[in-house]
Structures are given as structure tokens and as C-alpha cells.
Amino acid sequence: MSVEEKIIEIEDEIRRTPLHKASEHHIGTLRGKLAKLREDLVKKSTKQKGSGYSLKKEGDATVILVGFPSVGKSTIINQLTNADSQVGAYDFTTLNAVPGMLDYNDAKIQIVDLPGIIDDASKGKGRGREVLSAARNANLIILVLEVGKEKKLEIIRKELHGVGIRLDKKKPNVIIKKRIIGGIKIECPKSLSKNKLKSVLKGLGVVNAEIVIPNKISEGELIDSVLGNRHYCPSIIVINKSEDFVVKNFLGISGKTGKGLNDLKELIWDKLGLIRIYTKKPGKPVDDEPLIIKKPVTPALVLKSLRIVASYSKVWGESVKHDGQRVNKNHLLKDKDIISFH
Numbered sequence: 001m002s003v004e005e006k007i008i009e010i011e012d013e014i015r016r017t018p019l020h021k022a023s024e025h026h027i028g029t030l031r032g033k034l035a036k037l038r039e040d041l042v043k044k045s046t047k048q049k050g051s052g053y054s055l056k057k058e059g060d061a062t063v064i065l066v067g068f069p070s071v072g073k074s075t076i077i078n079q080l081t082n083a084d085s086q087v088g089a090y091d092f093t094t095l096n097a098v099p100g101m102l103d104y105n106d107a108k109i110q111i112v113d114l115p116g117i118i119d120d121a122s123k124g125k126g127r128g129r130e131v132l133s134a135a136r137n138a139n140l141i142i143l144v145l146e147v148g149k150e151k152k153l154e155i156i157r158k159e160l161h162g163v164g165i166r167l168d169k170k171k172p173n174v175i176i177k178k179r180i181i182g183g184i185k186i187e188c189p190k191s192l193s194k195n196k197l198k199s200v201l202k203g204l205g206v207v208n209a210e211i212v213i214p215n216k217i218s219e220g221e222l223i224d225s226v227l228g229n230r231h232y233c234p235s236i237i238v239i240n241k242s243e244d245f246v247v248k249n250f251l252g253i254s255g256k257t258g259k260g261l262n263d264l265k266e267l268i269w270d271k272l273g274l275i276r277i278y279t280k281k282p283g284k285p286v287d288d289e290p291l292i293i294k295k296p297v298t299p300a301l302v303l304k305s306l307r308i309v310a311s312y313s314k315v316w317g318e319s320v321k322h323d324g325q326r327v328n329k330n331h332l333l334k335d336k337d338i339i340s341f342h
Contacts, residue, residue, distance in 0.1 A: 003037055010034045025199040028219065032203020035223045042133060042163050043229070057137055059101055059108035060292040061272045064135045066156060067144035069116030072240040074098070075255030076144065077113040080265070097134055104265050106276055107292045112138075119155055132163040136231040140271050141167065142264075143235055147242045150250070166224065167235045174225035175212040188213035197222060234271045238264060275335040277302060280316075286338055300329040302339060310341035 001009075014030050017023050065073040081100025102109040115131050135141055143156050157167060184201055186194050192213065200219055201209070204226050213222075224230045242252035243259050251267065253260035275297055276290035291305060299313040316323040317337035333339065 003040055007034060007037050007041070010037070024196055028196050028199030029203040031219065032200040032205075032223065034203075035227065036204050038162070039164070039227050039229060042129060057110065058099070059110040061107070061139040061274060061294075062110045062112065062137055063102075063140045063142060063268055063272075064112045064114060064138040065142050065144055066114055066132075066135055066160065067116060068118070068146075068149075068152060068156075071116070071144045071146045071149075072255045073113045073116070073144050076238075076240060076253070076261075077111050079255050079258060079261055081111050097131075102265065102268070105269055105274075106290050107269075107274055109268065109272070117156070117159055119159075128159065129163060132159060132165070135160065135165060135233075136163070138231075138233055140268060141165070141233050141235045142268075143237045145237065145239050145250075147239050147245050147247065147252070150239065153237065164224075164227075164230045166230055166232045169232055171230070171232050172217050172221040172225050173214055174217065174222065176225060177210040178206070179208040179210065182208050182210075184209055184211065186211045186213065189216050191216050201226065236264070236267055236271055275333070275337075277333055278336070278338045279306070280338050280340040282340055282342060290336075297333045298330050299327060299333070299339060299341075302333070303329075303341065308341065312342055314340045314342065 010030050010033055014027060014034070017027055017030075019027060065077060067073050077098065077100050081102050096115065098113040100111050100113075102111050112134075114134060117128055117131055141160070143153065145153055145156075160167060184198050184206065186197055188194065188197065188211075196219075197211075197213075200222055201207075201211075204223065206226060217225075237250045238260075239247045239250050239252045240255055243254035243257045245252065251260060251263060253264055255261075273295045274292050275295055277293060277297060278286050278290045279302070280286045291302065293301065293305065299315075303310060303313075312326055313329075313331075314324050315327050315331065315333065315337055316325075316339075317334060319332060319334040319337050320327065
């Protein structure tokens with residue numbers, strides 16, 4: 001029996017099993033098994049070499065455009081960067097991942113246009129798992145929708161979730177120490193059922209482990225913590241082709257006319273959490289090229305990135321009360337700060 005057939009069999013069993021107190025442990029085990037099988041499919045897809053889907057990360061950050069065919073992703077990337085993504089008024093114009101480079105605030109931000117996805121892409125339809133798995137390289141994912149089709153947003157989110165991408169979420173705080181013997185020992189809030197958690201763990205193949213869960217989490221978050229191969233990523237939702245419409249709740253843009261693209265660039269910068277830090281050698285002018293680093297940034301982090309050693313540092317900029325102020329290694333730097341090491 002193939003992995004896909006096993007998944008269908010377990011999904012059918014979960015649907016057939018009434019949910020009540022006597023069955024919740026069995027269902028928990030089934031859900032654990034199901035998550036493990038789905039993870040095996042994703043890993044299989046990422047190992048396959050498909051044309052154009054293996055992305056080489058370049059620049060200071062990578063932003064990936066995800067959406068259905070013909071929502072205008074190619075036009076957007078061509079407007080934002082120097083990419084040459086084919087544009088057409090029919091489905092599946094982009095057949096490979098097309099990268100371009102956005103120069104913004106002294107940073108080089110790689111923008112990648114992925115082929116359009118379809119419903120059930122995460123289950124392998126239309127080589128969807130391979131396409132979506134490429135999005136795991138992203139520091140930021142832009143969900144591109146067409147005006148009037150905003151309801152498709154949940155489909156895109158579902159497909160990304162299916163390949164282990166968790167949008168706008170933080171990694172659950174779960175400590176797992178696997179052991180050779182001893183069974184499963186769990187420390188968790190009283191609001192969580194240890195027996196139910198153990199059922200899920202059993203389905204995931206965990207039989208000997210010490211697990212500490214400081215805060216209340218969902219069953220899905222426990223599964224994510226055990227499997228580990230999850231990508232937590234911020235997102236932006238844009239509604240393209242909105243040149244003649246007023247868009248509410250989301251960012252309305254037009255790849256055709258350029259409407260909203262400056263706002264999109266600014267939002268990309270903010271969501272990536274990047275700042276510019278200029279360095280200065282004692283007695284020398286400030287370096288022209290800044291370091292581009294993700295917040296939070298401290299002198300200790302800058303030292304590490306430069307691979308140098310210093311006794312102390314001085315800072316000029318918004319993060320200090322006066323220019324040239326001596327700061328400790330854990331001082332939080334702000335955008336455009338100048339730092340000198342001594």
C-alpha cells in the first residue's frame with residue numbers, strides 16, 4: 001500500500017469514527033499517524049529534483065509570491081524587480097520558479113515568482129507539493145489574490161499548511177527529550193489531557209520521551225513540535241488587479257499600473273524586520289555600505305557577523321541619548337545606527 005493510499009484509509013477511518021470520550025484517544029492516535037504520513041510525502045517531494053523548483057537563496061532576504069494561476073504574480077515581480085517572468089492572460093504562464101532582485105533601503109531582497117497552485121496542491125495535484133515546498137525557503141510569503149476572489153485566501157493558507165508552512169505563527173514552546181526506555185512522561189498545564197497527548201504521540205511513533213509543555217497548546221501544535229520540520233513565516237496578503245476598485249482589509253495593488261507597489265515595498269521591509277547598521281572604525285569615516293540584519297540587533301550580534309573581537313562599542317543614532325555613547329553588548333540598535341568597536 002502506498003503512502004497516499006494509507007493517508008486516504010486513515011482519513012476515512014477518522015471520518016467514520018464518532019467523536020466521544022471513549023474514542024478520542026483512538027482518534028488522537030490516528031491523527032498522529034496521519035500527520036506522520038503527510039510529513040513523509042512532503043519530505044519525498046523536497047528530495048525530488050523538479051525543473052525550476054530548487055531555489056538558491058540570494059541577497060539579504062527571500063520573499064516568495066504564492067497564488068493561483070493568472071492572478072498577476074508575474075506582472076508584480078516584473079514591476080518590483082529586474083526579473084523576466086513571462087506574462088500572459090491564460091493559466092499556468094509561469095512554469096518554473098522565477099527570481100528577481102528588489103533593491104530597497106540599501107538591501108537586496110530576492111523576490112521569487114512560483115508557478116500558480118491549484119486546489120489540493122499540497123496533496124500532489126499539479127506537482128503542487130514540489131511547488132509549495134519551495135516556499136519553505138522564504139523569509140516572507142506574499143499571498144496574491146485577484147480582486148473579487150478573496151474567498152480563495154483560505155484555500156491558499158490550507159495548501160501551505162499542508163506542506164508544513166505556518167503563516168504568522170510562532171514556534172510552540174515545547175521541550176522534547178527522546179529516551180531509549182521509560183515510556184512517555186509529560187509535564188503540562190492541567191487544562192491539557194495527558195492521556196490524549198500520549199495518544200497523539202503514539203501515532204507519531206514516540207514511545208519513550210520526556211516532554212515539557214509550559215503553556216496550553218493545540219493538538220496540531222504538539223504534532224508540529226514532534227515532527228519539527230515546520231517553517232514559521234510572516235505573510236502579506238495583496239489583492240491584485242485592483243486599479244479600478246477600492247480594496248478593504250487587504251493591500252490593493254495593480255501590477256499593471258503600479259498602484260500600491262510603493263506601499264507593498266514598505267510593507268515587505270517592515271515584515272522582514274530588517275534594519276541598516278553602519279560601521280565605523282575609530283578615527284575613520286562611516287562605511288558607505290550598511291550591514292542588513294534582522295531585528296533584534298545588538299553590538300554582540302554585529303560583532304559575530306563581522307567575526308571580530310572588541311572590548312566595547314560606541315553608537316550614534318536613534319537608539320542612544322547622545323552621539324558616541326558607549327553601550328553594552330546587549331544594547332538594542334535601531335535602523336541607521338552607526339557603531340564603532342574599540
